[in-house]
Amino acid sequence: MTPTSEPTSGSGSTGSAAVAEPPALQLSDVRKTYRMGDEEVVALDHATLTLAADEMVALIGPSGSGKTTLCSIAGGLLSASSGTVVVAGQDITGYQSKQLSEFRRDTVGFVFQAVNLVPFLTARENLLVVDELGRRRGKPARERADQLLEELGLADRAKNMPNQLSGGQRQRVAIGRALMNEPKLVLFDEPTSALDSKLGDQVMELIRSEMKARGTAAVIVTHDERITHYADRTVHISDGVLDA
């Protein structure tokens, strides 16, 4: 697959009357700099990237290349120093802290490298924590959590604590948590780095099937070239610069 920053597949359209979904992600000339004493460090340099509504992109680069920074900006964890960031049609460029919290809760899902489940919550409660932090839909949220656990093959593990789950099961709970609020975009940060290759493949297959089944876009940050074939396309980043 040729590396490119442009989407190679758009959302499916069923006819001339159907309205195409906006891209899941549009980064336009995004730049992120930090001050370190007298020096200005450029973490992301004029990055432009567009993801279609159901596209999976693997973002590959070595440590310090800026992939985590790009992911953080796309997910509303960091604000860009310049440029615009539009997620599912929502321009979050100028969002303040409270708006970014709501945006992250409602529009974006995260699966972190260290998984980071809440250790004293069961698998089901780890999914429901997203609802408890947000708009509290109550019964619909509980039903969605149960449905996700079923789909992820964890229905019989719903009442287990994270320390009673295997690494792969914990990863699946984290995926379920990311999908709880039906996000438009899910950001995966090194989802297989803590897993062996066989388990890593299983998790990547699960990620792909879940994202495609839901028509949800995903950015998979990784330094592992072996899993890139699960994505629709691969984008390389080096020293804060996306390959054209």
Added chain:
Amino acid sequence: MKLALRELRRQPGRFVTATVILTLIASLLMLLGGLLDGLLSGATSAVLAQKGELVVYSSTAEDSFQRSRITTDTSATIAAVDGVSDVGGIGVVQLGARVPGNDDRDLLDVVLFGYELPPEGVAAAPPTGQAYADATLEAQGVEKGMTLLLGQARTPVEVIGFVDGLQYSGQGTLWADATTWRGALNANRPGAGVGDGVFQSLVVELDPGTDPAAAASAIDAATDDSTSTLTVVDAANAIGGVEQQRSTFNQIIGVTVIIAIVVVGLFFALLTVERTAMYGVLKAVGARSRTLFGGVVLQAVIVTLIASFIGGSLALALDLAVPPGSIPFTLTPARLITSVVLLLLAAVIGCAFSLRRVLRIDPATAIGSGT
């Protein structure tokens, strides 16, 4: 908030240390408060039990019974002041009492009151030579029907019954008529003796609706400022040592509350540091700082309530176990509630140490935290 409650339920071990320390602090607060209230009661209850609203001393007496003298003329003048419904003389003498069956040198410290207007819980003045005794004297071996011999003059006073909660300057009291009191005073303190009709102080009862402060001013004006009139509460506070005791204990209580603030502050700051990664993840998935901080405060309040309950139970058990008259300890509902409120305030203020930490946790740290 649910998250905070679940953590308390499922990981109670994390909070044991803080709970134990706060329980000790709660017990200490309530013990100190009980001791203070016991000491104050022991010093002032005899005065606070007076049914009147005001106590009148001579103006040169510096609000002390022993230095004050009120003549019959002054008493009549005061009785005629607008708003005064009744006046009654009161006098005090502190003596050592010989108790039958005890060694002659084993004297019991008592305070003999001579009164006209009975205080709360005391009947009208008994016949001359008889007295009601405070219950703390019963605990020290005094019995009904016993004749105590007061002072070097061995003035006989027969105990005809007991009354509760009437102590003065930390000593048990005897309540007798004016004649008995004057006899004991004149026989044992000839240099401080008083004539017939003279009292050390007057208790003044006011008509309903009369302002005590205004009446006090009117009384002193009517006597050409030869008197100093105080409310009963002020008269109690003027007893020697009372303000000093209150001030000392309140300072100790204040320091204890500060220690509670520091304990809560340090403990929950440490917990917040331990939870940095978890808070980062929760913020990344949309938790607001105020939700996370609210959880910290809720946990601090619950831990404090548990500690207060245990500490309060220990203090109550001590109150029940202490024999009357042995230790000046009184645990009132007001003191319990005040202690709990102080601890809860300390808990909330202590949590403020964690607020800045919670605010500064960057959700971006949740990403890339494994690298």
